[in-house]
Amino acid sequence: MLLFLTGRILRLLTLLAAVSVLSFLLLEASPIDPVRAYVGADMLKVGPEQWAKIAEYWGLDRPLPERLARWSMAVLRGDLGVSMIFRRPVLDVIGERFLASLALMLTAWTFSGIFGFALGTLAGMKQGTWTDRLIKWYCLTLASTPLFWLGLLMLLTFAVWLGWFPVGLGVPAGVPAHEVTLADRVHHLLLPALTLGITGVAGVALHTRQKLVEVLQSDYVLFARARGESGLQLFRRHGLRNIALPVTTLQFASFSELFGGSVLAEQVFSYPGLGQAAVQAGLRGDVPLLLGVVIFSAIFVFSGNLAAELLYRLIDPRLRLKGDPCEQR
Amino acid sequence: MLMTKEAVRPLLEVSGLSVSFTQYTGGLRQKTIQAIVDLSVSVRPGEMLAIVGGSGSGKSLLAHAILGILPGNACVDGRMIYAGEHLTPVRQATLRGREIALIPQSVNFLDPLMRVGAQVRSSSLNGNGAAVQREIFSRYHLAAGTEQLFPFQLSGGMARRVLVATAAAGNARLIIADEPTPGLHSAIVRETLAHLRELSTAGRAVMLITHDITAALETADRIAVFYAGSTVETAPVSDFCGEGELLRHPYSKALWRALPQNGFRPLSGSQPSVDDLPQGCLFAPRCPFASPDCAAVQPELRPLRGGETRCHHAA
Structure with missing residues (x-):
């Protein structure tokens, strides 16, 4: 290790x-x-x-x-320079913006993870039925929907037409910073997070479904069925156990897509996160900030992949106990 | 049925079983693939029946058909009677794992992420699973720590004992061992077969599906020979002797003579493919005694000298 x-x-x-x-x-x-x-x-x-x-x-x-x-x-030395457009040290800008982005990405990530896993599991267990086809169709439609377009649709529907959510920004306009409540922030966060999450659902669901279908066709599931297991019991004992790890790993490895998506979502919703800062830095020639964001996003994506690898090593007994085949506890 | 042992009623009786698969070949064109044509076997409590035949003769599918775990595109026809009653899909669902147990081919049939002890315990349905599992593990000389191991940590011999243990842990009356000794060291083969023999001596009906005729002859009571998805002969083990003159079907005789210890004489040709089965007797194209009748009419399975055969000319 x-x-x-x-x-x-x-x-x-x-x-x-x-x-x-x-x-x-x-x-x-x-x-x-x-x-x-x-x-x-x-x-x-x-x-x-x-x-x-x-x-x-x-x-x-x-x-x-x-x-x-x-x-x-x-x-x-830890000095990334001073951002030209914000006139503040790059590290400060990234730190503040990253927190906003992290809230957005985590919400979207959790949403897409849970919802996608549920959908994928349902489709996999009902493979070949109308439920499965409907879910696949839904996912493929989602997967081929551009995020910014979906974001615009969400804005039009929920912010402009229904008026449930604010049209943009991370906090209410015209309210002093110290009067902004957590509820305000969440209210502003939800629509962009949902947009980002919904597009993430497709990938998670299709991967979960694929993995579950593979597991259900395996010899050990055949044997489990021969021993009288079926339905939910079979899924809980063998299905869930065998797809949980690859699916969680994939979820961690998807940090790069998440970051890429957040750039678009933040742009559409004028949400003041790291992605929006990156776009501004690029458009307005803020070299120090742009370089800082690039380094930071590389670390972010790398940690996602590292977490995925670590999970495998810590949880999968085939990797955890490798090289010690006679370990008996 | 004159002998006392034969007088015990069969626990499982399969007759005229056929299995076919529907496949889509490009677009909506359906194709039916016949995998089992006409299988008949029976097994009694306390008896060990070996089913031998080349690969593609439908041996494993028979096991899956009895358990009712064939894939969804399979179509099963024929009669299966278990303990005097028809073995319907609903009944199969309640019996499998309880009354009918399967011993699979390899360690791949165990969940790779589940400790083997837990997998054996799940087979035992009478209350204290852990005690039953420990008792069986010690009977099979599996060290106390074995239950904590994952399937990938088992050696070949240990894996074999664990697989047999999954069936022995329950109260199954019928145990189907599907190719339980593929390419194993002869000592492990002998040990596994001895375990199976023990189970049948204890009163359970054991069905041993194998292509290892020598191993089958050493342990089983009766042998059923499969050829291209049908039963060609059922015979007591004692009939497999000499030049095979006591055997009823030319294919069983050929199998017997092809063994290294019996002259190593191979039979020319090969088993017909499932897509292209002959009209009459399935063995006719390779049979040295085939007559025009044989190519025209498929012979029925008929009782003969304490066994059964599917041949027009057998006497």
């Missing part, structure tokens, strides 16, 4: 190094000009000399390898 964890940490470090260098180079090749982003609306007031001075002050006139080295050293 120690060896495994050391290996994973090494892998994370190399991954982060590769992601950092690659995004740095990509940004370098992109038309984004940090000075222009910094100057912003004051463009006309800033002459070419001042422009050059700002560039020199930031070291932008230095050769690429030197800039990369300086930025990397700063990141290693």
